[in-house]
Every structure is written in C-alpha cells, then in structure tokens.
Amino acid sequence: xxxxxxxxxxxxxxxxxxxxxxxxxxxxxxxxxxxxxxxxxxxxxxxxxxxxxxxxxxxxxxxxxxxxxxxxxxxxxxxxxxxxxxxxxxxxxxxxxxxxxxxxxxxxxxxxxxxxxxxxxxxxxxxxxxxxxxxxxxxxxxxxxxxxxxxxxxxxxxxxxxxxxxxxxxxxxxxxxxxxxxxxxxxxxxxxxxxxxxxxxxxxxxxxxxxxxxxxxxxxxxxxxxxxxxxxxxxxxxxxxxxxxxxxxxxxxxxxxxxxxxxxxxxxxxxxxxxxxxxxxxxxxxxxxxxxxxxxxxxxxxxxxxxxxxxxxxxxxxxxxxxxxxxxxxxxxxxxxxxxxxxxxxxxxxxxxxxxxxxxxxxxxxxxxxxxxxxxxxxxxxxxxxxxxxxxxxxxxxxxxxxxxxxxxxxxxxxxxxxxxxxxxxxxxxxxxxxxxxxxxxxxxxxxxxxxxxxxxxxxxx
Ligand SMILES: [Zn+2]
Numbered sequence: 001x002x003x004x005x006x007x008x009x010x011x012x013x014x015x016x017x018x019x020x021x022x023x024x025x026x027x028x029x030x031x032x033x034x035x036x037x038x039x040x041x042x043x044x045x046x047x048x049x050x051x052x053x054x055x056x057x058x059x060x061x062x063x064x065x066x067x068x069x070x071x072x073x074x075x076x077x078x079x080x081x082x083x084x085x086x087x088x089x090x091x092x093x094x095x096x097x098x099x100x101x102x103x104x105x106x107x108x109x110x111x112x113x114x115x116x117x118x119x120x121x122x123x124x125x126x127x128x129x130x131x132x133x134x135x136x137x138x139x140x141x142x143x144x145x146x147x148x149x150x151x152x153x154x155x156x157x158x159x160x161x162x163x164x165x166x167x168x169x170x171x172x173x174x175x176x177x178x179x180x181x182x183x184x185x186x187x188x189x190x191x192x193x194x195x196x197x198x199x200x201x202x203x204x205x206x207x208x209x210x211x212x213x214x215x216x217x218x219x220x221x222x223x224x225x226x227x228x229x230x231x232x233x234x235x236x237x238x239x240x241x242x243x244x245x246x247x248x249x250x251x252x253x254x255x256x257x258x259x260x261x262x263x264x265x266x267x268x269x270x271x272x273x274x275x276x277x278x279x280x281x282x283x284x285x286x287x288x289x290x291x292x293x294x295x296x297x298x299x300x301x302x303x304x305x306x307x308x309x310x311x312x313x314x315x316x317x318x319x320x321x322x323x324x325x326x327x328x329x330x331x332x333x334x335x336x337x338x339x340x341x342x343x344x345x346x347x348x349x350x351x352x353x354x355x356x357x358x359x360x361x362x363x364x365x366x367x368x369x370x371x372x373x374x375x376x377x378x379x380x381x382x383x384x385x386x387x388x389x390x391x392x393x394x395x396x397x398x399x400x401x402x403x404x405x406x407x408x409x410x411x412x413x414x415x416x417x418x419x420x421x422x423x424x425x426x427x428x429x430x431x432x433x434x435x436x437x438x439x440x441x442x443x444x445x446x447x448x449x450x451x452x453x454x455x456x457x458x459x460x461x462x
Pocket of ligand 1: 066069
C-alpha cells in the first residue's frame with residue numbers, strides 16, 4: 001500500500017480497492033472490495049433500487065463473518081439465517097447495504113478459537129464461559145473499519161438490522177447516526193436456542209423475535225419491505241392463526257351495527273371499509289381454502305382472491321347442491337385461483353367447465369353439513385379454511401360448532417332491514433347466549449370482534 005500523505009495514513013485504515021457487480025438470488029448488488037491497513041479484506045454489497053428516491057435512510061446490516069453459519073449451514077448459531085434475512089430485507093427496501101466484515105469470526109477470536117470454544121460448549125459450557133476459559137475476550141469485535149466503509153459509501157445515517165444493541169452503540173461512538181434498529185425475525189433451531197438464550201441473558205441481546213413475523217412476512221401478510229418488521233399489531237393479530245398448524249376453521253363477516261350484511265335488495269357494496277377488506281384478504285392469504293354459499297356467489301359475483309395483499313390465493317370452494325350459481329360468475333370463469341364446485345349427485349351441470357374448475361358431486365345431502373365438508377376438504381390437504389359467506393353459511397358453521405374463530409366486523413351503519421348476518425335459533429335465556437374469549441381491532445371506522453371458540457372449548461384463555 002502506498003499512501004503519499006503521512007497524516008492521511010494515520011487516519012485511514014481501510015480503502016476501496018475494487019468495484020464490480022454481484023447478481024444473487026436476492027437481486028443484483030454493487031459489490032465493493034476494501035483492503036484494511038492490517039491486511040484485512042472486507043466487502044460491501046450495496047443496494048439501490050432504480051428510480052426510487054430514498055427519503056428513508058438506507059437499511060444496513062454490518063455482518064460479522066461466520067464461516068460455519070454463513071457458508072456451511074450451521075445450526076449452532078443464527079448467522080446464516082440473519083444473513084439471508086438481511087439480504088432479503090435490504091433488497092425489499094429502496095436502498096441499503098450489507099457490510100460483510102472479515103476477521104469477526106467467533107465475535108473476533110478467529111475461526112479455530114471459535115471451534116475450540118464449540119468443543120468446550122459440547123461439554124456444557126455456554127458461549128460466554130467458553131471464551132473466558134480459553135483466556136479470550138467474550139466480544140473482541142472492532143467496528144472502526146466498518147464505520148470507515150460506511151462513510152466511504154456516503155452512509156452517515158442508517159437504519160440498522162441487528163438484534164445487538166452493542167453494535168448500535170459501537171457505530172454511534174464512531175460517528176454513524178443510527179436512526180432506528182430493527183430485529184430480523186429468524187427461525188430458532190433446537191441446537192441454537194440455548195446459544196441465543198445466553199446471548200440474550202448475558203450479552204444484552206434483544207428478546208426473541210416473534211417467529212410469527214417471519215412467516216407472516218413470507219406469506220405476504222405483513223407489508224412488503226423492511227418497515228414490515230415494525231408491524232407489531234399485525235403480528236399480534238394474525239400470529240395466533242399460524243399456531244393452529246394444518247387445521248384451522250375461521251369465518252369472517254362484515255355487517256352493519258344492526259347486523260345486516262347487505263340492504264333489502266342485496267346491495268353489499270360495501271358495508272365495511274377498506275381496512276376491513278385488507279383484513280379479509282389477509283385472512284384469505286392465511287388459509288388453504290375459502291368457502292362460500294351459492295347465494296353469495298349469485299348476489300355478489302365475488303372473486304375471493306387476495307388482491308389487497310401480496311399473498312397466495314386460496315382454493316375457492318362453492319357449496320352449491322343444486323348447481324345454481326351463474327355459469328358466467330367470476331369463480332367459474334376467472335382462473336385466478338382453483339375453484340372446487342361442490343354439487344349434489346342429481347344437479348344439472350353445464351356441458352363443460354373451465355380448466356380451473358373442479359366439479360365434485362357429494363354423495364348425499366348430509367355431505368353438505370359443515371363438518372362433513374370440512375372433513376372432505378381436510379382429506380384433500382385443505383385443512384385451513386375460511387368460511388366467508390354469506391350470513392346463512394357462516395351461521396350454519398357457527399351453529400355446528402365447526403368454527404375455531406369468528407371475525408365479525410361492524411360498520412357504523414344502520415341498515416334497518418336487509419340481508420341478515422349471523423342468525424341461529426337462540427336460547428330462551430341470555431345465559432345460554434354464545435360467548436367466547438374475544439379481542440377487538442379498530443379497522444378504520446369499523447370495529448372487528450374476534451371470537452375465539454377453540455379457546456372457549458378448551459378453556460384455554462378464560
Ligand atoms: Zn455464527
């Protein structure tokens with residue numbers, strides 16, 4: 001290295017050497033190689049989304065090298081998952097960078113010392129005690145060169161992707177302004193959970209991220225981009241629906257405060273507002289199948305897709321014993337999602353149906369009972385189901401005790417008379433009314449009440 005100016009040599013310990021591009025499965029980055037005065041070598045992956053003006057500070061991860069986690073798929077630590085999640089988050093943002101810091105193996109003790117510490121951990125030491133027993137620091141990482149690289153990239157203000165408050169403090173002490181720090185929700189493995197617990201208990205790392213956030217993000221339930229990590233209210237609202245696993249039956253109805261889902265003439269456009277529609281589309285993205293009665297298809301010509309969110313469309317299931325839905329309805333003509341048309345043995349069908357439509361003749365009228373329909377769908381791998389309408393169909397599933405949860409959204413409207421929402425033969429006494437543990441969400445002008453019937457059945461919440 002030849003520096004002409006002696007005073008500059010004292011200040012600068014890392015210099016830009018080469019710039020190229022790196023196409024990856026996340027996108028194409030500008031890749032910049034840096035050489036430290038201590039012979040260290042680092043790279044920066046720089047992301048700038050073309051044509052997007054960046055009002056927000058860039059999203060940055062300062063990633064400590066970890067051969068075993070990053071390249072070999074180790075489950076002893078979460079480095080590989082963090083790297084993967086960081087690159088995904090950065091490429092979802094308008095701009096960002098990942099500084100890959102070499103020489104940070106094992107929090108700065110080096111690769112072989114890290115393996116020595118692993119050997120001690122095999123015999124019961126935790127990650128902190130193992131380093132101490134080897135006579136090594138618990139965390140020897142220095143962020144001076146990282147800060148210089150950030151400055152070289154013109155990044156003096158950033159949003160930091162890290163679970164480690166000490167990393168933020170270190171960068172701030174080096175003159176970098178951290179306007180926010182976001183935790184990356186990554187899966188925990190059996191082998192890494194005790195290691196991560198020790199980092200939280202003894203090294204002041206953030207508490208465990210809600211693992212639901214990651215799955216909701218990957219299913220398109222959280223808004224795209226890094227700001228999605230801040231959507232705690234959405235994680236709390238939809239996370240419990242992931243816990244049910246492969247078997248979940250939910251229903252949703254939007255109605256007026258006096259309990260009608262449409263006017264007397266069937267006008268249902270729109271009882272509840274935009275936020276309830278987004279909520280409904282998120283529910284659709286969380287299930288395998290969505291069920292509607294023939295009356296709703298006839299009245300609303302619904303699409304039952306997830307247009308408001310980026311998730312996957314569920315299979316659309318029409319309960320239609322007499323095959324009376326119009327042949328020109330969207331469910332039968334629009335191939336946006338597979339449609340399963342459940343009809344009786346004697347129903348009259350058109351000569352041919354579109355390729356996305358599968359007709360199934362149920363053996364008997366009994367097979368249209370809610371639990372029989374759900375069993376049938378479960379056998380076909382459609383265990384997570386949303387019963388969407390209309391009022392009659394949802395009420396039948398409710399009466400049958402087939403629902404795990406009901407989302408009932410009330411709009412500030414009084415319709416007077418019209419198409420009713422929930423209706424069933426009630427009890428003579430109020431004590432016999434249906435109730436369950438519940439939560440409420442404000443959706444714009446509307447209020448959504450969530451009844452948790454599965455918790456009521458198991459006595460889980462009350
Ligand atoms: Zn690691």
